Amino acid sequence: VYGSGGWISYTDQELLEEVLDYKKRGFKAVKIKVGSGSIERDAERLAKCREALGGSVKIMMDANQGFNVPDALELARRASSMGIQWFEEPVVHTDYAGYQLLRNQCGIALAMGEREYDFEALKQLSVRNALDLWQPDIVRLGGVEAWRESAALAEAFGLPVLPHYYKDYDVPLLCTVRSPYGAESFDWIDGIIDNAMEIENGFASPREGDGWGFRFREECMTEV
Numbered sequence: 001v002y003g004s005g006g007w008i009s010y011t012d013q014e015l016l017e018e019v020l021d022y023k024k025r026g027f028k029a030v031k032i033k034v035g036s037g038s039i040e041r042d043a044e045r046l047a048k049c050r051e052a053l054g055g056s057v058k059i060m061m062d063a064n065q066g067f068n069v070p071d072a073l074e075l076a077r078r079a080s081s082m083g084i085q086w087f088e089e090p091v092v093h094t095d096y097a098g099y100q101l102l103r104n105q106c107g108i109a110l111a112m113g114e115r116e117y118d119f120e121a122l123k124q125l126s127v128r129n130a131l132d133l134w135q136p137d138i139v140r141l142g143g144v145e146a147w148r149e150s151a152a153l154a155e156a157f158g159l160p161v162l163p164h165y166y167k168d169y170d171v172p173l174l175c176t177v178r179s180p181y182g183a184e185s186f187d188w189i190d191g192i193i194d195n196a197m198e199i200e201n202g203f204a205s206p207r208e209g210d211g212w213g214f215r216f217r218e219e220c221m222t223e224v
Helices: 012-024 039-053 069-080 096-105 120-127 144-156 167-174
Strands: 002-004 029-033 058-062 084-088 109-112 198-200 203-205
Touching: 002 012, 012 029, 012 039, 029 039, 039 058, 039 069, 069 084, 069 096, 096 109, 096 120, 120 144, 144 167
Parallel strands: 002 029, 029 058, 058 084, 084 109
Antiparallel strands: 198 203
16 A cells, blocks of 8 residues: 655645655555646655655655646656656546557656546557556446456456555455555545554555444444
């Protein structure tokens, strides 16, 4: 699992505190946001993280579709010297030709999929050899079966599965596929469930017990 966050709104101090806390907790990889409106600023934030973390922690960057192709390519070229592991959603998710160009020229693995409600983007990008990592979102795709179907399709195209956001669902699901890559970790729901997932030295342990192995705490549930 990797530690996720690195929001654009953070000050440099807040950014470094977060990534260093992930490192202190044993995470071997972190992801931060890019797309501040300034390529110089994005590159500076990446460089500060690399300097603070050293070479033992992987760094990924996520643009949330915030770039056009030329700017995404420029940032990728600057980031490649920092050993950035992957570039997530560099451009709008329907720009298949843009992904193809970036995949051929940027020198960094490309990841996407979190905004997909079907498998069309996975198909389109795979036949163009324009994607490295598939990021299914269990909620947007429509549940467990759709998630697993997308993972099977990704496997057919030789793409590892790197799901979006929900580690408490994604970790056990990743244990059911042949090409799992990793899971995204936030701490946001740990306080409202009865059995927080165990993460040690950058690896998550699937829970024992029925179903997903956790329940939401009754005192945290409200009626709307």
